[in-house]
Amino acid sequence: MKNSKLVLATRPSPTISADIFRLEEEQVSPLSDGQFLIKNHYLSVDPAMRGWVTDMPNYIPPVEIGAVMRSFAVGEVIDSKHPDYAVGEFVYGLFGWQEFTVSDSSDIERKVNLADGPLSINLHVLGMTGATAWFGLTEIGDPKEGETVVVSTAAGAVGSMVGQIAKARGCCTIGITGSDEKAARCLKEFGYDAVLNYKTATDLADDLANACPDGVDVYFDNVSGPITDAVMNLFNIGARMTVCGVIGISPDHVDGPRVSRTMLVKRAKMQGFLIFDHMHRLSEAVSGLLPLYKAGKLSFSEEVFEGLLSAPKGLESLLAGTNQGKVIVKLEG
Template sequence: MTDTNLQVILTGRPAPAVTADLFALQEAPMPVPGPGQCLIKTLYLSLEPAMRGWIAEQANYQEPVPLGAVMTGFTVGEVIASDHPDYAVGDLVMGRQGWQSFAVSDGADIVRKLDPDLAPVETALGPLGINGVTAYVGLVEICAPKAGETVVVTTGAGAVGSVVGQLAKALGCRTVALTGSDDKVAACLEVFGYDAAINYKTVDDLPAALAAATPEGVDCFFDNVGGAQFDAIVDRLNVGGRVAICGTIAMPSFPLPTGPRVNRQLLIKRARMEGFLVLDHLDRFDELADKLAKFYRAGQIDYRVDLADGLAAAPAALVRLLAGENTGKALVRVGAPA
């Protein structure tokens, strides 16, 4: 076993863009587990659009990652040494061990154990994990779509949006995606089964394109971006419409932007809008992952992976994700099983 631990630390703040030089690679001593702890070897780490907010100077829903600290992130890893009663050598776990090759854990940052016989372990960071749980909570529990209703999803080809669309389709809904390239439009239609998809970057008239794609209006809106797309879709809400706010990547976190006020539209449509954080549901991951696994085993959830190799590739891969250049769930392969 190596005697060093490769880590990626945060060295700067976005100004306002996230760039690869905000991170640095360093070697640290190999961590040694103590009583009641285990040593985890990182196999995969997950990249999220929310990381832009995690490293911003101003705190939003959690304190920013400190400068000089290991970058925060969800991971899949293998227990390679243990003095913990709940985790044995060889166990595969999904947790928040961050951007490093090895991590010591007392179990507090482990979300769940994984069964590699049920699905490839990387799905625990995608459709059967952080992204799938996000999709399920926002769509099924907040929007609560009914068969025959119209569901619109921004970043419809993304790691969260693609699952939202497929769950909505499995529940009998008409599904419409907004996405940012012709290749992603094709993926929405051909891989993720949307009924319609719009390239918001190239369409001449977004409200007109939405009207054509949603002739009976919008009953459920799962939003990952905010901004102009949000404004246009909210204008299509039906009476009793439901909106789940998952992300605001199209808007600056600070200062808060100004734009159309939705108060009147929510009033006259008797609509409901609710924001949510998947971090509030970590204690339900086993329950929700089991529900998602049923859709997966039934062939109702497909997924694509945009894989980078090695910790050193993580910063550039995050920049690509934030620019919308990824072509699937953004993962970094850190190590191989022991």
């Protein structure tokens, strides 16, 4: 049996494009005791990949040149010499951009219950995306009923989940996004109370002030940069800010806003959040998210790319912001 895989061929210089990846094929190695073979059905495409393919210091080692591109995936056990994983079971884990994975269970995050919903939702609602929104909002943001929660990249896979979780907790939700189409989806599909398009706003700070007349209690930050500067000016006393992404600033960014006075005067809390610190608690997030999903309180959208070779194009779409929803790759068969 042959395995097709996409490996990192070179570092971006500096733009990430499809040609930094290379298709390779190899024979699937025979299983040893304690191993099992997974046939991947869906692969994930995530913003974190922007950092994973560079060799700059990061929270996780970069993908090595010649190595399979790091990615979460969901697949089916089709052969097993492991006592805890039977043929026919489905699993979610860090399997990479490839058709098959030989695992010893160290890369498994959890077993998948097919009764929970479509298989693909385990890559977002019930996977890393959902857990990011759940823990980043509920444990750092800690929103209370009646508070105002602002979310940047509000139409994104994480942002849309954050807004809906906050709404389910009785909060006023304000989204910030980059197109009128995404703004409309935030209002109609994700239930935001108000949404701002930062690309067309003539005065974002003034628009935010009008949208948040009672100030901002919780800010889920997926971008940093000028958008965050504008939101922080509206912080209430005791505001909480989850720093989940910094795509709005360049990696070599040095100068920036001086936030110390705002944090002092508003007695605010700002905390960085990385989902890898919480993946061992994924079952907790699923326990919180699944009832909301079953109750119809978590809408989502997927942009599905067909076939392994389409994965780099999916990443390009995601980083360009032209995607509509969670980007996933559906493998043939």
